Amino acid sequence: MNPALTDLWPIFGLRVRLGDLELRPVxxxxxxxxxxxxxxxIHDKDRMPFSMPWTDAPPDELPANYLRHYWEVRGRTTPGRWSIDLVVRRDGEVVGVQGVSTQDFLVTRTGETGSWLGQRFQGQGIGTRMRQAMCVLAFDHLGFEEVTSAAFLDNPASLAVSRKVGYVPNGDVRMKRRPEECAVNRGLLLTPEAFRRPDAPVEVEGAAAVRRFLGIDAGADG
Structure with missing residues (x-):
């Protein structure tokens, strides 16, 4: 019998549920x-919430760019450098992506969360809950000791989500955002002690296999 895809790539076996939200690997x-x-x-055209302005690509180029990104992320996944990007569904409808990325995790036990949410789904509390779900996965099931994030100062919605989840400011950096445009990016830090957990339970499946695949803890349960 041929192995299942989740046997070959255990990350695909992850399932995270929080109320009406379900998060699965892309x-x-x-x-x-x-x-x-x-x-x-995802955002108004006169704004850019991302440090890499990937949404500025022409509409006829953006789809291929997007696919290349996810294929590249998978292709470079090793215990030394990895990202887990989860497609977020509310009641079965795709609403966005929530991810975490890290390098040298076995030494640092830290990584950075990142996400995007379709514009028509914003302002409904989804962004906060999907971040909370990811942080439960990170802290309780993957062995993170801290999680970072970042947002431009002119992106109050993202900063508000981080504040609600328990992140604290961790330094501001001036950086190039678009050609000839400088913006201040605020680093954010979250620890397990400061994490404000969701009111509802978060269900996680498949974490033990991911831990083994990434070399985190071959004997973990989850």
Missing amino acids: RDDDLPDLVALVLDG
């Missing part, structure tokens, strides 16, 4: 829905 079958959501709009 697969190729998810990419058309995600591209459609991106093209429908």
Whole structure:
């Protein structure tokens, strides 16, 4: 019998549930829905919430760029450097992506969260809950000792989500955001002690296999 895809790539076996939200690793079958959501709009065109302005790409180039990004992330996944990007669904409908990335995790036990949410789903509390779900996965199931994030000062919605979850400011940096545009990016830090957990329980499946795959703890349960 041939092995299942989740046996070959255990990250695909992750499942995180929080109320009406379900988070699963991005697969190729998810990419058309995600591209459609991106093209429908993540932010106003006169704003740029991302340090890498990937949404500025022409509409005819953006889909291929987006696919290349996820294929590249998978291709470079090793215990020394990895990212887990989860497609977020509310009641089965794709609403965005929540991820965490890290380098030298076995030594540092830290990583950075990042996310995006379709514009029509913003302002409904989804961003806070999907970040909380990711932080439960990180702290309780993957062995993180801290989690970082960042947002530009002119992105109050993202900063508000971080504040609600328990992140604290961790330094400001002036950086190039778009050609000839400088913006201040605020670093943020979250520890397990400061983490403000969601009111509802978070269910996680498949974490033990991911820990073994990434060399975190071959004997972990989850």
